[in-house]
Amino acid sequence: MTREVAAVFRDFGFQYEDQARPAVQSINLEIYKGEVFLVVGSSGCGKSSLVLAMNGVIPHLLKGKMTGSVEVLGLDVTKTSASVLARRVGVVFQDPEIQLFATSVEDEVAMSLESMAVPREEMRRRVDWAIAHVGLTGLETRSPMQLSGGQKQWVAIASVLARDVDILILDEPTGNLDPAGSRAVMETVRRICDEGGRTVVLVEKDLAPVVDLVDRVALLDEGRLRYLGSPRELFRRTELLKECGVRIPEATRLALALEERGIVKYPKIPVRPEEVVEPLAGKVTVRQVSSPAAGPAGEENGSASGNGADEVPAVVFDRVTHQFRNGWKGLDDLSCTIRNGEYAAILGQNGAGKSTLVQHIIGIYRPTSGSVRVLGREVSKLTVAELARTVGFIFQNPNHQIFNNTVRQEITFGPRNLGWEPDRIESALREILSMCDLVGFEDRSPEDLSIGEKQRVAVASILIMDPSILILDEPTTGQDERSLRPVMEIVDNLHKSGKTIVMITHDMELAARHAQRVLMLDRGRLVFDGPPDKAFTDFDLLRRMHLEAPEAVRVLAGLSPARPEFVTSYQGVMDRLEMVGGAGA
Amino acid sequence: MIFALLEMAEELVSYEHADRRWHRLNPLSKLALLVGVLGFGIFAAAPATPWYYGVMLFTAVFIVGEMGGIPIYQEMRKRRGFVIAIVVTFGIMNLFFGRGTELGRELFYIPPWFRITDRSVHFAISKTSFLLSSLLVVIIVLKSTRLSDMTYALTQVKVPYALSMITATSIRCIPMVTNGLRISYNAQRARGLELDRGGFRERVKQIGFLLLPLMMMLLKTVDQMSIIFQSRGLDFASRPRTHLRELKITAPDWALIVLNIGGLAVLSLLVATGVIKWQFRG
Numbered sequence: 001m002t003r004e005v006a007a008v009f010r011d012f013g014f015q016y017e018d019q020a021r022p023a024v025q026s027i028n029l030e031i032y033k034g035e036v037f038l039v040v041g042s043s044g045c046g047k048s049s050l051v052l053a054m055n056g057v058i059p060h061l062l063k064g065k066m067t068g069s070v071e072v073l074g075l076d077v078t079k080t081s082a083s084v085l086a087r088r089v090g091v092v093f094q095d096p097e098i099q100l101f102a103t104s105v106e107d108e109v110a111m112s113l114e115s116m117a118v119p120r121e122e123m124r125r126r127v128d129w130a131i132a133h134v135g136l137t138g139l140e141t142r143s144p145m146q147l148s149g150g151q152k153q154w155v156a157i158a159s160v161l162a163r164d165v166d167i168l169i170l171d172e173p174t175g176n177l178d179p180a181g182s183r184a185v186m187e188t189v190r191r192i193c194d195e196g197g198r199t200v201v202l203v204e205k206d207l208a209p210v211v212d213l214v215d216r217v218a219l220l221d222e223g224r225l226r227y228l229g230s231p232r233e234l235f236r237r238t239e240l241l242k243e244c245g246v247r248i249p250e251a252t253r254l255a256l257a258l259e260e261r262g263i264v265k266y267p268k269i270p271v272r273p274e275e276v277v278e279p280l281a282g283k284v285t286v287r288q289v290s291s292p293a294a295g296p297a298g299e300e301n302g303s304a305s306g307n308g309a310d311e312v313p314a315v316v317f318d319r320v321t322h323q324f325r326n327g328w329k330g331l332d333d334l335s336c337t338i339r340n341g342e343y344a345a346i347l348g349q350n351g352a353g354k355s356t357l358v359q360h361i362i363g364i365y366r367p368t369s370g371s372v373r374v375l376g377r378e379v380s381k382l383t384v385a386e387l388a389r390t391v392g393f394i395f396q397n398p399n400h401q402i403f404n405n406t407v408r409q410e411i412t413f414g415p416r417n418l419g420w421e422p423d424r425i426e427s428a429l430r431e432i433l434s435m436c437d438l439v440g441f442e443d444r445s446p447e448d449l450s451i452g453e454k455q456r457v458a459v460a461s462i463l464i465m466d467p468s469i470l471i472l473d474e475p476t477t478g479q480d481e482r483s484l485r486p487v488m489e490i491v492d493n494l495h496k497s498g499k500t501i502v503m504i505t506h507d508m509e510l511a512a513r514h515a516q517r518v519l520m521l522d523r524g525r526l527v528f529d530g531p532p533d534k535a536f537t538d539f540d541l542l543r544r545m546h547l548e549a550p551e552a553v554r555v556l557a558g559l560s561p562a563r564p565e566f567v568t569s570y571q572g573v574m575d576r577l578e579m580v581g582g583a584g585a
Numbered sequence: 586m587i588f589a590l591l592e593m594a595e596e597l598v599s600y601e602h603a604d605r606r607w608h609r610l611n612p613l614s615k616l617a618l619l620v621g622v623l624g625f626g627i628f629a630a631a632p633a634t635p636w637y638y639g640v641m642l643f644t645a646v647f648i649v650g651e652m653g654g655i656p657i658y659q660e661m662r663k664r665r666g667f668v669i670a671i672v673v674t675f676g677i678m679n680l681f682f683g684r685g686t687e688l689g690r691e692l693f694y695i696p697p698w699f700r701i702t703d704r705s706v707h708f709a710i711s712k713t714s715f716l717l718s719s720l721l722v723v724i725i726v727l728k729s730t731r732l733s734d735m736t737y738a739l740t741q742v743k744v745p746y747a748l749s750m751i752t753a754t755s756i757r758c759i760p761m762v763t764n765g766l767r768i769s770y771n772a773q774r775a776r777g778l779e780l781d782r783g784g785f786r787e788r789v790k791q792i793g794f795l796l797l798p799l800m801m802m803l804l805k806t807v808d809q810m811s812i813i814f815q816s817r818g819l820d821f822a823s824r825p826r827t828h829l830r831e832l833k834i835t836a837p838d839w840a841l842i843v844l845n846i847g848g849l850a851v852l853s854l855l856v857a858t859g860v861i862k863w864q865f866r867g
Contacts, residue, residue, distance in 0.1 A: 086818030110829040141602040384774040393775040401772035403798035417777030
């Protein structure tokens with residue numbers, strides 16, 4: 001039986017007006033009616049360009065050269081206006097902040113229907129249905145701006161559902177959300193997909209969380225289609241995934257390693273810890289390690305932490321409270337000390353106080369009460385510029401700080417502000433370019449760089465000032481596996497050389513792999529302060545904090561629930577497995 | 586300082602959902618009030634108008650706001666610093682530079698410029714009252730009116746859709762600008778930028794370092810918003826549209842419209858025919 005086609009790409013290519021290379025090229029693809037289709041790939045691989053051709057944004061609104069053809073629901077996108085296509089194709093974008101325009105949830109959902117002149121009674125029915133469908137009943141009159149990130153995405157989804165579109169495109173809908181927000185949005189997406197009847201196109205950087213949701217997957221790399229087929233089977237092609245910068249879950253790596261050694265044969269390749277564990281029952285046992293408290297992060301990183309107790313700590317928070325003008329306490333009587341040379345990860349949900357905490361270290365916020373000391377100096381007595389000589393802050397989005405015409409100017413902006421001599425600037429620049437793998441980029445415009453290269457420029461522009469303390473704010477946001485790795489390598493090397501690192505992250509794998517110490521915040525209070533092995537094996541604490549343990553820990557916990565152990569990689573799990581009968585795995 | 590002002594503007598103009606008298610009125614009647622207050626205010630702030638007209642106008646706006654359920658007193662108390670700053674700044678400005686300074690009974694004189702007369706004091710009071718009344722009425726209208734209702738109501742009286750929609754979208758952008766400015770400011774400060782360092786030229790240059798990334802960020806965001814806007818089938822074209830709520834013009838609406846627009850028409854007629862003296866003519 002031939003399946004009905006929702007969208008057809010024939011030799012499709014598109015090159016943006018201001019870009020030297022095509023964003024996508026030679027794409028031949030059919031998306032069927034009623035299927036859940038995933039477009040996956042690293043940042044800048046052309047995923048968004050591909051799906052924006054389905055609602056006419058390409059070629060009508062974004063300027064550039066289009067080749068080949070795209071047909072959506074029988075309509076040639078080059079001959080159909082974006083407003084006509086918008087009636088049949090709905091898109092939910094990544095950033096919840098900028099896609100909402102109205103002053104209440106119901107107005108937001110009704111906006112497109114008003115534009116389509118849908119009669120009032122019909123509009124009311126559709127708006128109420130869509131709001132109830134995403135679980136926002138009761139919040140109809142609330143301002144979307146007052147909602148959490150996840151709820152904002154629900155509003156965006158509801159506004160598309162109300163239009164009763166044939167094709168729903170979700171472009172990284174959880175990309176800007178914390179773990180709890182992501183889970184809530186993904187549950188809604190799952191429900192919509194399970195209902196069937198509607199073609200759903202998902203765009204993601206990561207395949208694992210949606211693998212069971214989607215019928216087929218297209219893997220893109222540098223604008224080209226590299227794989228089209230079953231999502232589970234794609235995980236068997238680890239080399240291809242690595243090459244394309246798509247994350248391979250630790251559970252999958254472990255499963256493949258176990259298969260390779262002939263221990264087990266999985267009928268479908270696992271992507272979640274529980275899928276790895278079940279078929280192993282009775283085949284392997286977990287060898288207990290005498291001192292599970294010794295976290296591999298500490299061992300592997302050769303930390304310079306724990307310097308003598310008499311040494312001045314890097315950062316001291318002494319009963320710090322920060323109250324905002326609206327009365328909300330960003331920090332609530334928080335005390336903690338970060339020692340020199342430590343690598344600390346700060347975890348917690350959005351609004352827990354993570355950013356407020358680190359912005360006290362750089363002096364952007366001042367405590368309402370209590371004190372903050374950086375290398376023994378009271379922060380309230382220093383300006384942000386003075387602190388910038390000691391504390392480097394790498395912002396979440398490199399675009400927020402990059403504005404100079406060339407990479408050279410961008411990187412040397414800080415030292416010039418600090419009044420360094422030209423010779424000193426030049427020698428520091430050479431060193432930093434080499435450290436951040438940016439040699440040859442000096443005279444290029446930062447605007448022409450990829451997101452990963454831009455992030456390296458942002459890191460270089462901070463590191464050139466040689467700060468003793470480096471703060472990273474959500475280094476994974478907007479980054480894929482391939483672009484994140486070099487940045488984290490630079491940070492690890494800096495830590496090895498004795499720098500203090502403070503990292504805010506939602507990524508538990510990253511925290512487990514790199515940090516030696518974990519601080520968990522909840523509503524401005526410090527609820528946990530200790531080593532990662534304790535943090536990530538305390539499942540009750542993680543549940544309360546709406547966080548998940550790293551996959552490798554969850555595999556071991558599944559095999560040996562009585563005594564969960566801390567490991568950061570599948571190799572760590574393999575080292576602890578023993579075949580029933582004695583032999584090591 | 587600039588952040589505090591932007592945040593305040595953001596709070597003052599943001600709609601607050603409630604079922605109060607002002608919220609139940611048609612946006613058009615609230616716009617009539619806005620036009621009325623501005624028109625009467627211009628008259629009340631003229632040098633020839635007795636000073637208490639301005640004060641009366643301010644008091645009237647204050648009372649109708651409170652009666653209609655907008656917590657004006659509470660808002661003013663919350664931002665008393667700002668209100669005092671307006672009163673002091675505009676009061677002083679008008680005292681010294683108002684047109685009445687050359688005339689009237691001299692109260693005191695500091696040569697060569699500072700001549701304070703009874704007329705300049707009156708002028709200062711009426712001008713400041715006008716400014717405060719205008720601010721109050723804008724707050725009343727925006728706090729009690731959904732932007733979508735305002736847009737739809739305006740299109741019903743043939744205001745081009747693009748105009749009303751662009752105004753509504755601009756108000757929506759205030760938080761975006763505040764947030765963008767804060768991010769950009771902090772990102773540059775973290776690299777040693779100090780806005781209060783050096784002479785005038787140096788400071789202007791430093792502000793450029795702050796505004797450039799902000800502009801780039803805003804342009805990108807506006808581009809993205811434009812794509813999102815059109816992806817949702819929204820546009821600025823004037824064509825038949827419907828609205829989620831029915832906006833009726835009730836008796837209180839008519840009363841407000843007649844009182845303001847009619848009153849303003851009568852006042853204009855009286856001024857035009859010279860029955861009421863508007864401009865100061867010595």
